[in-house]
Amino acid sequence: MKNLWENRGSIFSRTKPALASPSLCGFVDRAEEGTLAGWAADLDNPEHPVVVEIREGDKLIASAAADVYRRDLELAGLGQGRHAFQCSIPASYSGLPNFTVTAQIQGTDFLLPYQGKTHFVAEAPPLFSYIAADIVNNCNLRCPFCVVDYTDVTKTEVMSDETFTRLLGLIRSVPTAGFWLSCLHEPTLHPRLNQFLEMVPRDCRQKIWFTTNLAKPISEETFIAWATSGIHHINVSLDTMDDELFAVLRKFGRYKIFHQNLDRLAKVFRQYSDAPKLRYITVAFRSNFEEIPKIVEHSHTHWLSTENEIRYTYNVAHIVDEFRREHYLRKDDWPVLTERLSRLPYKYVIAYPPEDGYEETIMPSANYFEIQKAVQMVPRPSFDRPLELRARPDGTLVIVGRESQFAVNVNTLEDPVRFFETL
């Protein structure tokens, strides 16, 4: 326990209210982006978790049990270390100014201090949970499982500098990793992707990430630009390391080029200690099933993976039945995959298919091309916060899931943040 008290002891003794039991202790460590996190315990009863209540004045706005394991707490002698908590400020506060709160152990007078204060300022949740900025509307490949149906896409639209600049007016209203550059489509098709990264204010770069197929030849200069960009992370799609299967799954892509890109990317990123983290996404099929543990291993040992995501195929309407029959995993395959991956010493997450069978549930294709352009519909409907926003290359903004009800072009808005605050 000693170190914990030595580190924080002065704060502790200065802020502990007189009425509190001497056995109560804890701190708030983080009060950002609508989240409060820290630890709290009753030392007389360390195996019994306390509850932390967040109040604005007298009003209780959130609470959480302090029962989450944290290794440093265990090492400090706090029972088995199960005393951490994390609390979300309700979404109704999102986009509102920051406000003063207290964090109190339930049923006691003990207030947890944050940066030395028992009454401290908490950041309200951001106005948007994310902005999916589609800086292009097209892809260089035509993967047979793609969530997007490109049948009617004949012309590549790219976002202009002006539109991107207007869109950046909203970036301070998203959380860390909340501003996505073309999570649909292929961001490297945008000829000014690197310039766009530079246009993002330095202190907002950690809000940015993108996913790429790395299937067209990419220069070392571009990889240096990415390595020094300060963005949060880059996802690389890696379904197979087999030439022939790559040509099937990544239609119009060539494994050789992809592999060369990855080697070059890893070589450059190794030279920059603060390069963005690399994550790898593998869609699990029968055709790549045996390879998946090797993919996880190889991407960690050769291509700087910090995490691999193995996911099921979102069963969108336009995927052809033949592909479903040949490539989709069966229900029994998932426990086998789980067991095989559990033997590896690497970080990975598995996105399992829905329990009730995913082949039976067909989702609409992720196509947003039909969205009306730049029409602000009247009267304006109201939306739950935080908002989820999608931006088309021309600047049309829609609320995800409510695309048919509302659209407005960011280029027509004098003050985009104010506009969405008043929605």
Ligand SMILES: C[S@@+](CC[C@H](N)C(=O)[O-])C[C@H]1O[C@@H](n2cnc3c(N)ncnc32)[C@H](O)[C@@H]1O
């Ligand atoms: C839509 S893509 C866009 C980025 C880029 N074109 C790429 O493929 O890397 C984003 C991620 O979704 C994955 N994906 C595409 N279609 C999918 C589907 N039907 N189910 C699950 N993941 C899918 C891709 O493999 C990729 O990792």
Ligand code: SF4
């Ligand atoms: S590379 Fe990505 S966006 Fe392009 S077709 Fe494949 S999954 Fe879809």
